[in-house]
Amino acid sequence: MSIFARIRRIPFWSWFWFILGALYFLLPLYATVNFSLRMERDVIGFKAYVRAFEDPEFLETFLYSNFLALMTIVASIILIVPTAYWIRLRLPEARRIVEFITLLPFVVPAIILVFGLIRIYSSPFKIPLTDITILQPLTTFEVGTDILIVAGYMVLGLPYMYRSVDTGMRTVDVRTLTEAAQSLGASWFTIITRVILPNIRAALLSGALLTFAIVVGEVTLASFLGVPAFGPYLFLLGQHRAYEPAALSFASFLLTWAAMGLIQLFTGDQQVSGAH
Amino acid sequence: MSYLSISRVTKQFGDTVVVDDFNLDVEKGEFVSFLGPSGCGKTTTLRMVAGFEIPTSGKILLDGADITDKAPNQRNVGMIFQSYALFPNMTVAQNIGFGLRVRKEPENMVKQRVEEMVSLINLEKHANKYPYQLSGGQQQRVSLARALAIHPQVLLLDEPLSALDAKIRISLRAEIRAIQKKLGITAIFVTHDQEEALSISDRIVVMNTGVMEQVGTPFEIYNFPKTRFVANFVGSLNTADAEVVDPAKGLVSMDGVQFESAEGTEGRKKGDKVKIAIRPERLSFASEQKKANVVDATIENITFLGSVVRIQVKIGNTKFNMDTFNNPFLELPGLGSKEQVTCSKEAVLVLDE
Incomplete structure (x- = not known):
């Protein structure tokens, strides 16, 4: 036809x-x-794009946000995959509670989250009832702030990552595959890394893409924690310039589409196998 | 001492007793089937041997070692699942080699063993294919090879043929039995299909509501069922209410028609209510030589089943099925005609009501 x-x-x-x-x-x-495309009067051109990309701060903030996104994705996978796996395998009754928790970031705004983080982690950690400090406030040094913001981003990305992983696990028979691997002598670590993770890679990529999109464009947490991320840069640029933010927004769209294309490319085979 | 010993094993989920006081000794190289309806506890028992469930009480010994509380990955038992459970991200060869690689066997040894196993299941041409590229029967053969590759002490098969179509099921069960005999491996096979259990097993354990009803060879289970459940569950059976007439001679009466049973009615008194059971293939039209259990019957219905013709006869007020082998020259009586049918004394089973 x-x-x-x-x-x-x-x-x-x-x-x-x-x-x-x-x-x-x-x-x-x-x-x-x-x-x-209309930065110059009566001319269609890429001047806005050239100027936006020429700005050294653009590359710096963009790379930094990419680094944060990568860290968030890795930490989320380490936390969420075993959690979702265990709930599916051993604690199905806890699923509703966990699903409720994963929805909290939709209810609690980012501004509340960041003030909570600052409130808790801007004072030193002491051994209770003593004056012995075991860790300086996380907000006072760079790595500490990075840890804090990645933790915050994990919370923001939780609904997307958890649901993607959970949906991925629903498409494979997690319980039987686990038992098959166990009967062949595999440890829990081997089962998760060699059996479960490869079979939910499509779901992982989807969750990772959504987390990436959230982190790269995020403004609130980055602004209040004072980190040089891409979100605040774009926000400031929008306040002082007109054409460059539009150019960067479109470039972000292209980047997202490219990522989606890659997901299709890498997960096409798995979807075929899943259909069987 | 037996190779696999399941001793006084009970399994409870909450207040529900799923397996109750299960005792079984399996010899090395033996093929034992657990047969029973859904929910009878056969799969739970198998899963306790595999280590996926821990018994509430009792012990499981394998080659003298207590494995009751051992983790599944430390038991060295091979398991085959109804849904094949092949790893979708791995090829046939990778699936088969998985257990050996987990055990950190040298790579050349893994390759050699994978080749042996692939050749054992006759899938040499498919070694580099993924599970989704294979048929159900092929996938289950891969699953068998994967379980055997690790040299398990016991092979556990959890309804491995249930998801396959009839023809493949028959050929694969013969293949499984041939491989099991060739390797001399001890196997436990769970099924709800009596034909499967009868055709493949050295011994059958018939289970019902968590309890072992009978353990025996397929011949014993079919021909000498010890309980009413076994008699009903294995093969088809005509049953009817009857009354003991002469306990010493094994005489019972059904609707005024007397039957003589070889097993006798010891321990019963005259007038006791019992059930008589006769398999359809043990009934036949009476010839003049036959003297025992010759009774009058009316032909009610005749059904052609291919190799067998099933004739429904009415004896007294009870309808019985009578099976006879089909042949092109078979002379069948007309519907409603009066005939005499017979069966041997050994064919009449007397069961408690």
């Missing part, structure tokens, strides 16, 4: 809603691109 014949078979209202949805998404994007 030709593609036109297939298109004709789809009812009118399906097309109507599809086109309406697409316009809702594409029109603002088109406006942003159009605006970003």
